[in-house]
Amino acid sequence: MSDMITADLVDLDLSADTKEAAARALAERMVAQGRVTDLEGFLADVAAREAQMPTGLDGGIGIPHCRSAHVTEPTLAFGRSAAGIDFGAADGPADLIFLIAAPAGADDAHLTILSSLARQLMNTEFTDALRSAGDAGTTAALIRGEEAPATADSASAGAQASEDASEDSAATPVAASAGAAAGSTAPAPGAATESGSAPAPGATGVTGATGVTGATGTGERPFRIVAVTSCPTGIAHTYMAAESLENAGHEAGVEVVVETQGSAGFTRLDPAVIAAADGVIFAHDVPVRDKERFAGKPTVDVGVKAGINRPAELISEVRGRAERGEVTAGAAAGTPVERAGDSTEGYGTKLRKWLMSGVSYMVPFVAAGGLLIALGFAIGGWKVNKAPSVMDHFVWTQSGSWGALLFQIGVVSFGFLIPVLAGYIAYGMADRPGLVPGFVGGSIALTINAGFLGGLAAGLIAGGVVMAIQRINIPAALRGIMPVVVIPLISSAIVGFLMFVVIGKPIASAQKGLTDWLGGLTGANAILLGALLGLMMCFDLGGPVNKVAYTFATAGIAVASPSDSAMKIMAAVMAAGMVPPLAMALATTVRGRLFTQTERENGKAAWVLGASFISEGAIPFAAADPLRVIPSVMVGGAITGALSMGFGATLRAPHGGIFVVPLIGNPFLYLIAIAVGVCVSAALVVLLKGMRKQAPEATATDPAGNPATTPKEAKQPVAA
Incomplete structure (x- = not known):
């Protein structure tokens, strides 16, 4: 951390009134230090990250951050605002602003140090010290971990470092965790878990895999939770959510072990830790890797900011689900749309994502098949669609045969369009269990000439049927065969019946009517x-x-x-x-x-x-x-x-x-x-x-007679 922030990168009187202006003011300090090569390009990357999800956190903290090709080395700039700046946090403006800049190819060690800072932001002693620090040098030293929070306040600068022995733990330098793997939290020197075992490698937690921190003192095993946190850039929110969940677990007497899937990589939780867990919390904004490891357990699935802002509520919710026995087949595995989205998204947003899931998988088939057919016509002429099968007639020296070959390959590729569309709409809704009924329904739509509209309907029906089946409480003994036998069998039968007997014919008629209307335009x-x-x-x-x-x-x-x-x-x-x-x-x-x-x-x-x-x-x-x-x-x-x-x-x-x-x-x-x-x-x-x-x-001046806009500001593009 020592080379990531210096006094020149600290502004204790940040005068910006918007998050864009704050990012610009701090980024200009990075440019002046040679840490950023292109101010506008870097700010565009910051804005793009901010557009994915606001970076304001409860407690008056804003952490705009991004990876950027315009950053030469991992850098941190800090600003303190007296008026506060709105970064989208639920509790109001932020007065502590951290701009984190990571190169596009930042190494794991630097990112681990940045993740340690993110964890420190969950420590109220640390943030209180930042608010009371009297000069930039002291502030930079505090962030680097070279000065304890208790001594950062200029009013108590002469106090003895040993005034309170507990301060040693609170003042552990941020940089000290650089030796931890992927954001792990190492115990203080000489400390050990109650059971005497160390935390599982690569995991973070209130205890290690076999620890009993959180026990009630009666010898009764505590409630155990495993959690995964992740965010789009994997620099800040990932580790702040982990720290927040761990702290809340400690206060609730619950054993929490967190796998942080951040930019510095991740080490999978020990399978034994997962097997012993009573519940699972996913706090993420990007897909959880290897999510199937957690299947079959009570699960709470939320965005990463929920893990930061309301960890106690999430712990209470997962405990309640465990007490009620709310374990459903496939519930823990989630779906592709749920993995990439926010738990607060409305039905309309999810519907759009389901449809786009099918379209995104269909487009490559469209491109390949369409270009092959077009090339077939170009080489073989406009009658190439009447050519016999190349299995029966193919002459190596005739362009017509090559045109027919390309055309027929393209036609085969086009034959997958509707099944793929339907299959991956269902996949977006229900993950892999939705593929079989989705493809079956799409193939039926193709068979009955229901076309594109039929594929959309088949995919949505297939996904809905599978989701309904997954909500049924299944005995543990049957869960193993559900995704392989029971769900494909039942869902395919239901989708097939609906497509063939109930809605297929009306959709086919609508498709024909649409085609005829277009033909008459x-x-x-x-x-x-x-x-x-x-x-x-x-x-x-x-x-x-x-x-x-x-x-x-x-x-x-x-x-x-x-x-x-x-x-x-x-x-x-x-x-x-x-x-x-x-x-x-x-x-x-x-x-x-x-x-x-x-x-x-x-x-x-x-x-x-x-x-x-x-x-x-x-x-x-x-x-x-x-x-x-x-x-x-x-x-x-x-x-x-x-x-x-x-x-x-x-x-x-x-x-x-x-x-x-x-x-x-x-x-x-x-x-x-x-x-x-x-x-x-x-x-x-x-x-x-x-x-x-x-x-x-x-407008040359403002009402006070001062320049309203500097030439430099006039040349900046409007922020997104």
Whole structure:
């Protein structure tokens, strides 16, 4: 820690009034010390991390942090705010601000030290000392662990270090834990657990694996909890949640052992510790690794901040579940959506994630199959779909045979689309037990011509059926065969019955009606549809709305002989999706002074990303200035989509961007549609950014006669 923070990185009179301004003020100190190479690029990484989850903690603490390629070495800057700054904590503003900067490839030792700081923030003596420290040097020494909390207060600087023997434990230097593995908490020298055993390697806890800390003194075994904590960057929240749970367990007389799955790696809990546990707590914002180890136990699954802010409540909840015998098949394993989300998410958010789970697994099949079919037509001609099977007829020297081969491989790939969509929607809802009924339901949807809509319905039904079965209390003796035999059997039978007998035919009729309606779109209706799809493609740049439009288009061409309207829709969607990154690339080229150096570098990459139909290439620009970038690219995307439909451009391939232009119908007009949209979006971005740059100059002074905006501030992009 000694080289991570110095007095120059401490600001005891932080005057910022927003979290963005606070991060900038502290980051500027890092730049001055040569710890950060690109201020704007680093702040963009901090903002991206903050967008994932607010970094404010109860107790007046804000810990903005990130990994960044613009950081040269692990660095910590500290600021103390008299007025307080809102970092999203439930109890109000934060007055202690820690900006943690880790290089993209930070080594485990440094990250372990940073994790030790995170644990110290749960110590009220430590935070009280930071609030009372009188100078930057003392504060830096306190954070480094070179000064005890009791001596940090300038008023008691002359007090004897031995005034209270208990202070030795509270003043254990933060850096001392650098020798612990992945954030483990080593006992104080000479200390031992009540049972005389050390904590399990790689684990943290109030006791070791066999300790009896938390016993009531009657000889009765304490309630045992194993926990896993993790957060997106694995630097701070992971270890703070662990410390908080351990402290709450100690106070409640409960034995808590925590596995911290942080950036410094993790060591799995001893299987014997897990087997002996009476309950499980998952406090995480990223998937828990090897979660199946904890199956079959009462489980509480929450976000990592809940582990920090309300540990006693979580411990009480898991004890209550154990007392009630609330152990259900698959409950502890969770689901992919639950592992990546927050327990407070509403049903609508989870539904969107379930659908996107299926779409994300389906898209590679769409891309592979669509490109193979398109290449088959390009090589073998438009009658290649009438060619006999290459198993019966294949001539090595004939291009027609090679075209037929590619076409038939693509058709086979397309045959997986609906089953994969349904299977992985169910997987997102119910994890692996949902795969079998999901694939079965998707295959039935394909068989009865229920198409894309049938796949969506089959996946949701399959996931719902499995989730319902998992809520049934099952005797321990039967749990082993539930995911292998019972759940696949019962769920497949129910899904098959519903798809074949109850809802399959109405969905197939709806699918046919939708297909016929699209086939009849002409003139103004088609142009309006193109504009709408263009708006959707550019709204969230690869997000859910973008994926809905893309999936709608690919579903139309996911057949051996798609309609002309379906291919027009596919062309409009891909053209609009290319506009955002190409527009930003053009804007950074023609008016580079309106953008930061990092954005200009991103603009160079955006040329290639846009040409490859990767809309996400515009995300860095949208994150830095959403109010100007997103509306601009939406306007350009809508124009491109409308023009593509109006020009009658068609596309059989679902991906490829500029590289599949030879496979596009009316390619020249198609390229004109893209160029027009790109120019319009770039012009709007330049115009809006230019207006923003001029605004600060119009107000030279504030009411007190002081400069309202410095030239440096006027050149900074709007924070996301």
